[in-house]
Amino acid sequence: DVKVTQxxxxxxxxxxxxxxxxxxxDMDHENMFWYRQDPGLGLRLIYFSYDVKxxxxxxxxxxxxxxxxxxxxxxxxxxxxxxxxxxxxLCASSFGGxxxxxxxxxxxxxxxxxx
Amino acid sequence: xxxVTQIPAALSVPEGENLVLNCSFTDSAIYNLQWFRQDPGKGxxxxxxxxxxxxxxxxxxxxxxxxxxxxxxxxxxxxSQPGDSATYLCAVQDxxxxxxxxxxxxxxxxP
Numbered sequence: 001d002v003k004v005t006q007x008x009x010x011x012x013x014x015x016x017x018x019x020x021x022x023x024x025x026d027m028d029h030e031n032m033f034w035y036r037q038d039p040g041l042g043l044r045l046i047y048f049s050y051d052v053k054x055x056x057x058x059x060x061x062x063x064x065x066x067x068x069x070x071x072x073x074x075x076x077x078x079x080x081x082x083x084x085x086x087x088x089x090l091c092a093s094s095f096g097g098x099x100x101x102x103x104x105x106x107x108x109x110x111x112x113x114x115x
Numbered sequence: 116x117x118x119v120t121q122i123p124a125a126l127s128v129p130e131g132e133n134l135v136l137n138c139s140f141t142d143s144a145i146y147n148l149q150w151f152r153q154d155p156g157k158g159x160x161x162x163x164x165x166x167x168x169x170x171x172x173x174x175x176x177x178x179x180x181x182x183x184x185x186x187x188x189x190x191x192x193x194x195s196q197p198g199d200s201a202t203y204l205c206a207v208q209d210x211x212x213x214x215x216x217x218x219x220x221x222x223x224x225x226p
Contacts, residue, residue, distance in 0.1 A: 004158075033214075042119075042204070042218035090158055103149060104206075104214060106158035 003027075004107035006091050012113045019078040021110050023091030030096030032074035033104065034058075034066065036087040043090065049074055050096065081114045088112075117142045119207055119217035127223040128195055136190040136220045138205035143183050145207045150179050150190050153202045153219070162203075163190070195224045 007022035023032065031050055035043040035058075045058030047066040055066050063085060067075045074093075078085055088111050092104040118141045128134055138148070147166045151159040163172045163179040165188070171180040178191040188205055202219040209215070 035216075040218065043206075043216040045213070048213075092159075102147075102208065103161050103164055104159075106151075106160070108158045109156070111156070 006107040021076040023074045025093040029093040031094040033092040034076045035090045086114045117215045121217040125221040138188040140186045140207045151204045
């Protein structure tokens with residue numbers, strides 16, 4: 001079974017701190033994704049990566065950056081945390097390609113609170 | 116830009132009922148559609164994936180249908196159980212491999 005792990009389940013940080021959220025997958029997947037999930041807004045894509053050292057902006061990249069130095073690891077960085085970044089952060093990975101049809105595998109999520 | 120909506124936002128049913136969850140999307144040029152389940156405070160688990168060339172997929176008590184031309188999908192749950200209580204999300208994947216999620220339907224099955 002594919003396993004996607006996230007470094008923390010719960011995290012509390014202060015405004016202005018630099019925050020690192022890490023995600024690791026063990027299935028040699030090409031694609032990795034970071035989402036945030038907020039009540040009433042659903043999942044919104046922050047950044048995704050199709051390969052090592054490659055990254056693409058999603059729908060809401062402002063205030064975030066990412067790093068993918070190794071295929072299995074995708075990090076989300078909040079350069080200067082703000083209270084409006086309090087949210088549930090979900091990492092996902094997928095094989096990539098079109099055959100067989102791709103599906104995303106999700107980690108358990110990190111609930112970040114910024115005070 | 117693709118938009119995905121789900122109706123109803125929340126649903127409460129007694130155990131044993133059959134129920135239907137609805138998903139609509141605005142752009143019919145999709146590669147596939149997936150239904151996910153999310154338990155409170157947890158990540159998402161894939162339930163069913165329907166390729167754009169398919170009309171439906173079944174897994175146990177779950178059946179998902181896809182009408183691409185009208186931009187609609189339904190998830191049918193037969194003989195609901197309390198363990199089915201969760202939030203159900205649909206997501207469409209475009210040909211650029213991006214996934215767009217709906218806001219979800221929160222289901223409560225009462226014993």
